[in-house]
Amino acid sequence: DAGITQSPRHKVTETGTPVTLRCHQTENHRYMYWYRQDPGHGLRLIHYSYGVKDTDKGEVSDGYSVSRSKTEDFLLTLESATSSQTSVYFCAISRQSLGEQFFGPGTRLTVL
Amino acid sequence: GESVGLHLPTLSVQEGDNSIINCAYSNSASDYFIWYKQESGKGPQFIIDIRSNMDKRQGQRVTVLLNKTVKHLSLQIAATQPGDSAVYFCAENTGNQFYFGTGTSLTVIP
Numbered sequence: 001d002a003g004i005t006q007s008p009r010h011k012v013t014e015t016g017t018p019v020t021l022r023c024h025q026t027e028n029h030r031y032m033y034w035y036r037q038d039p040g041h042g043l044r045l046i047h048y049s050y051g052v053k054d055t056d057k058g059e060v061s062d063g064y065s066v067s068r069s070k071t072e073d074f075l076l077t078l079e080s081a082t083s084s085q086t087s088v089y090f091c092a093i094s095r096q097s098l099g100e101q102f103f104g105p106g107t108r109l110t111v112l
Numbered sequence: 113g114e115s116v117g118l119h120l121p122t123l124s125v126q127e128g129d130n131s132i133i134n135c136a137y138s139n140s141a142s143d144y145f146i147w148y149k150q151e152s153g154k155g156p157q158f159i160i161d162i163r164s165n166m167d168k169r170q171g172q173r174v175t176v177l178l179n180k181t182v183k184h185l186s187l188q189i190a191a192t193q194p195g196d197s198a199v200y201f202c203a204e205n206t207g208n209q210f211y212f213g214t215g216t217s218l219t220v221i222p
Binding site for chain 1: 144156157209
C-alpha cells in the first residue's frame with residue numbers, strides 16, 4: 001500500500017461519540033486525502049490536504065474535520081458520530097494535486 | 113457532481129480469455145483518467161492511467177482506450193487470470209478532485 005497505514009483498521013462506536021482516524025505515510029507526498037466508500041457509490045472525497053496545516057473540503061465534508069500538523073500524518077475526526085457515517089474510510093496520497101493517488105488499506109467504521 | 117458510471121455491474125470470464133470493462137463519464141472537460149483494481153478488504157490499487165490527449169495506452173496485459181467523442185473509457189485485460197478477480201472502477205479528474213465510478217465486479221472462472 002505504498003507506505004500508507006491507517007489506524008484503527010476496524011472500529012465500532014456509538015452515536016454521539018467522537019472518533020478520530022489516522023493516516024500515516026512514509027512517502028513524503030505533499031497531498032493527502034480522505035475518502036469514504038459506500039455501497040452504490042464510488043469513492044467520495046471528504047477532505048484533502050495540500051500541505052502541512054493546509055486543508056480543504058471535498059464533496060461530503062459535513063460532519064467531518066481534519067488536521068495535518070506534519071507531513072506524514074493526516075487525521076480525520078468525526079466530532080459526534082452518526083449512523084450515516086458508518087462506512088469504509090480510505091486515505092490516499094499523491095505527489096501532485098492531479099496525479100496518481102495511492103490508497104491505504106482502509107478503516108471500517110460502524111456507528112451504532 | 114460528476115457522474116462516472118459503469119455499463120455492467122458484474123462480469124464473468126473464463127481464465128485465459130480477454131476481459132473488457134467499460135466506463136462512461138459525463139464531463140467533457142475531464143482531462144485525466146485512472147483505472148483502479150480493488151480486491152476484497154483492500155484499498156484500491158492503481159492499474160493504468162490516460163490523459164485526454166491520448167486515445168490508447170498500454171501496460172502489462174492491460175490496455176485503456178479513451179473515446180472522447182462519446183465520453184467512454186474501457187479497460188482491456190488480456191489473458192485474464194484468477195488473480196484478476198476484483199472490482200474495477202474508473203476515476204476522472206475534473207478541476208481539483210477525482211470522481212470515482214461505482215465499479216464492476218470481475219470474476220474469473222478457472
